[in-house]
Amino acid sequence: MKKKLSILFFTVFSFAFAQNNNIDQKVENLLKQMTLEEKIGQLNQYTGDNTITGPLTINPNKKEEIKQGKIGSMLNVLGSEYTRQYQELAMQSRLKIPLLFGLDVIHGYKTTFPIPLAEAASWDLQAIELSARVAAREAASSGIHWTFAPMVDVSRDPRWGRVMEGAGEDTFLGSKIAYARVKGFQGNKLGELNSVLACAKHFAAYGAAIGGRDYNSVDISERTLWETYLPPFKAAVDAGAATFMNSFNDINGVPATGNSHIQRDILKGKWNFDGFVVSDWGSIGEMIAHGYVKDGKEAAFAAIMAGSDMDMESNAYRNNLKQLVEEGKVPNSILDDAVRRILRKKFELGLFDNPYRFSDSKRQQKELNNSENTKAAREVAAKSIVLLKNENKILPLSKETKTIAFIGPMVKFKRANHGFWAIDLKDVDSTYIVSQWEGLQRKVSKNTKLLYAKGCGINDSNKDGFKEAIDVANQADVVIVSIGEKHDMSGEAKSRSSIAIPGVQEELIKELQKTGKPIVILINAGRPLVFNWTADNMPTIVYTWWLGSEAGNAIADVLFGDYNPSGKLPMTFPRNEGQIPIYYNHYNTGRPAKDDNDKTYVSSYIDLPNSPKFPFGFGLSYTTFDYSDLKLSKNKINRNEEIKVSLKITNSGKIAGEEVVQLYLRDRVASIVRPIKELKGFNKIALQAGETKEISFTINNETISFYNNNIELISEAGEFDIMIGSSSEDIKLKSKFELID
Numbered sequence: 001m002k003k004k005l006s007i008l009f010f011t012v013f014s015f016a017f018a019q020n021n022n023i024d025q026k027v028e029n030l031l032k033q034m035t036l037e038e039k040i041g042q043l044n045q046y047t048g049d050n051t052i053t054g055p056l057t058i059n060p061n062k063k064e065e066i067k068q069g070k071i072g073s074m075l076n077v078l079g080s081e082y083t084r085q086y087q088e089l090a091m092q093s094r095l096k097i098p099l100l101f102g103l104d105v106i107h108g109y110k111t112t113f114p115i116p117l118a119e120a121a122s123w124d125l126q127a128i129e130l131s132a133r134v135a136a137r138e139a140a141s142s143g144i145h146w147t148f149a150p151m152v153d154v155s156r157d158p159r160w161g162r163v164m165e166g167a168g169e170d171t172f173l174g175s176k177i178a179y180a181r182v183k184g185f186q187g188n189k190l191g192e193l194n195s196v197l198a199c200a201k202h203f204a205a206y207g208a209a210i211g212g213r214d215y216n217s218v219d220i221s222e223r224t225l226w227e228t229y230l231p232p233f234k235a236a237v238d239a240g241a242a243t244f245m246n247s248f249n250d251i252n253g254v255p256a257t258g259n260s261h262i263q264r265d266i267l268k269g270k271w272n273f274d275g276f277v278v279s280d281w282g283s284i285g286e287m288i289a290h291g292y293v294k295d296g297k298e299a300a301f302a303a304i305m306a307g308s309d310m311d312m313e314s315n316a317y318r319n320n321l322k323q324l325v326e327e328g329k330v331p332n333s334i335l336d337d338a339v340r341r342i343l344r345k346k347f348e349l350g351l352f353d354n355p356y357r358f359s360d361s362k363r364q365q366k367e368l369n370n371s372e373n374t375k376a377a378r379e380v381a382a383k384s385i386v387l388l389k390n391e392n393k394i395l396p397l398s399k400e401t402k403t404i405a406f407i408g409p410m411v412k413f414k415r416a417n418h419g420f421w422a423i424d425l426k427d428v429d430s431t432y433i434v435s436q437w438e439g440l441q442r443k444v445s446k447n448t449k450l451l452y453a454k455g456c457g458i459n460d461s462n463k464d465g466f467k468e469a470i471d472v473a474n475q476a477d478v479v480i481v482s483i484g485e486k487h488d489m490s491g492e493a494k495s496r497s498s499i500a501i502p503g504v505q506e507e508l509i510k511e512l513q514k515t516g517k518p519i520v521i522l523i524n525a526g527r528p529l530v531f532n533w534t535a536d537n538m539p540t541i542v543y544t545w546w547l548g549s550e551a552g553n554a555i556a557d558v559l560f561g562d563y564n565p566s567g568k569l570p571m572t573f574p575r576n577e578g579q580i581p582i583y584y585n586h587y588n589t590g591r592p593a594k595d596d597n598d599k600t601y602v603s604s605y606i607d608l609p610n611s612p613k614f615p616f617g618f619g620l621s622y623t624t625f626d627y628s629d630l631k632l633s634k635n636k637i638n639r640n641e642e643i644k645v646s647l648k649i650t651n652s653g654k655i656a657g658e659e660v661v662q663l664y665l666r667d668r669v670a671s672i673v674r675p676i677k678e679l680k681g682f683n684k685i686a687l688q689a690g691e692t693k694e695i696s697f698t699i700n701n702e703t704i705s706f707y708n709n710n711i712e713l714i715s716e717a718g719e720f721d722i723m724i725g726s727s728s729e730d731i732k733l734k735s736k737f738e739l740i741d
């Protein structure tokens with residue numbers, strides 16, 4: 001048997017090796033035929049006209065240049081028809097090198113899923129991978145080869161509008177999610193018709209922008225870069241990410257686009273990344289504005305030498321690379337390496353065999369927004385919802401409720417559920433998006449009377465609608481109020497100095513509270529918001545993010561108990577902007593505050609409690625869970641041993657539910673101070689009412705290792721605390737262990 005297995009393994013391995021070798025050979029053969037202009041052409045990317053995602057395009061001759069082999073990739077060309085048209089132009093070029101079509105498929109193509117930050121709140125890696133899988137299937141059926149996702153930037157600053165695209169503040173959770181998303185987008189194998197190239201972005205540390213102001217500088221230690229911001233990118237490499245996108249920001253004074261330390265030393269060197277790096281929109285040319293180079297020629301030189309393989313929309317390579325190579329300033333080897341990396345992906349996608357294989361209108365018709373995809377979107381959306389308060393147990397609502405008033409500017413506003421990065425498909429109107437109102441209509445019994453009032457706008461001071469809203473509320477048995485941010489209030493270039501609920505929406509809630517009716521608050525946003533009055537005065541609050549095209553159905557599923565909410569916050573919610581940056585895995589300092597009221601010579605604010613409004617990892621359920629029987633297989637280990645941590649979870653309530661059990665560790669004493677707690681494991685477990693299950697985690701040397709100032713990954717002997725929590729603050733069970741030399 002063993003012999004047969006080894007023969008099988010050898011056969012499979014040698015086939016895969018031969019296939020790869022075959023592609024490398026094809027790349028070399030093609031490279032030899034290419035002129036300098038044609039090589040540079042492969043490094044140029046320009047936007048199509050389906051949608052614009054950056055400062056307007058600057059190359060009016062795109063179509064002509066494609067025919068001349070001077071452009072290798074287009075972004076924002078979508079749909080089987082348009083991609084075919086552009087590909088036909090490329091087939092008129094001398095060497096017929098196919099175009100690569102890229103697009104920001106961030107959380108769904110036509111069927112949109114919750115924004116990534118909301119999906120992170122599900123802590124459900126299978127659901128997150130499924131979401132990316134569906135997005136890839138739909139995009140690939142529309143001629144798209146490559147998505148500019150996953151965005152894996154860790155961020156501790158909710159003023160930064162792009163937190164909506166990521167997985168929140170935690171490196172461990174963000175790394176697991178990065179891995180799942182890459183696997184989801186790329187599927188089993190590149191070249192399959194339901195897979196697209198993934199693109200880990202924005203490399204690197206873009207989420208640490210000073211002041212949470214988009215595109216701003218990043219100034220962090222090398223150790224913080226390795227400890228906090230790089231691991232999700234490494235996870236993307238481990239998952240086989242085909243491409244990376246660098247970031248707009250400078251890192252300690254060197255723009256990422258021209259930063260050979262991160263792109264060559266780390267990504268292509270230490271991590272041995274064999275894909276290619278695309279710049280962000282115009283970021284090569286923006287090094288002039290950074291003050292890092294004096295002109296386009298210097299920008300092109302800095303970028304190509306630093307490992308930026310493809311130039312998105314800056315013209316720097318198009319206008320300067322030929323001269324730089326002819327002058328001998330850019331070695332042919334550098335240019336050829338960039339071209340090889342790009343050609344290899346085009347071969348892997350099978351584009352040389354059939355450049356039109358992804359542009360198939362029949363497949364597109366079958367795939368887009370089909371029932372399998374919308375079902376997945378609805379399930380993932382429900383899992384992403386976070387129940388913040390349910391004090392009077394108003395939820396779940398009865399479907400037989402006599403009269404329900406649904407009030408607020410988000411109730412019938414379809415587009416907002418799509419979020420900032422939804423693809424505005426010209427060929428699709430938004431009727432397929434299920435509004436929150438439609439979701440409610442479909443959910444309740446025919447005997448239920450539904451009343452509606454908008455109440456107010458999202459971001460204006462007009463209160464004229466308050467009276468109607470109050471009238472409607474007074475006629476109802478239950479009032480649901482849906483408020484929040486408009487879809488363009490979070491996202492790229494959408495940093496906010498205040499993250500309060502905009503407009504007069506919170507004042508509307510205050511007026512509705514006076515009716516004395518039971519009120520459920522839904523908060524729709526792309527980021528953590530500040531809403532202290534509502535949080536302190538309203539007993540039932542549900543955070544519904546921007547949940548995608550099935551938002552209405554998913555919200556109704558949760559409100560009426562067809563899905564028991566299981567989401568947990570992937571970011572800390574501050575009491576106000578003055579607390580930012582605020583995150584759970586902070587250091588203790590020499591003067592830690594004992595509690596929220598401790599203000600005597602300790603690290604605190606005199607005008608605010610120290611704790612956040614809602615902590616990382618927090619989320620409620622309609623049921624309750626008991627934690628018990630924490631056991632360690634050992635209390636002492638050396639670096640070659642591991643500890644099995646086991647515990648029991650019981651659903652002590654009356655309805656089935658899911659709990660995200662979180663494992664936090666604390667290294668009590670180390671040569672570099674360690675956080676008061678760090679997430680090192682989680683397990684989302686489903687339990688029927690009354691059911692008990694045992695779960696376990698493994699702790700080993702890797703779990704407790706950290707970077708020292710020499711960027712060595714080390715572990716140090718000593719005591720460690722184990723904390724098992726339902727959130728980063730709600731610690732249910734504790735223990736400790738010791739690492740010995």
Ligand code: GLC
Nearest residue numbers: 053054104148201280281492
């Ligand atoms: C934008 C974004 C990037 C996106 C790219 C293409 O500026 O920073 O995330 O993928 O341009 O749209």
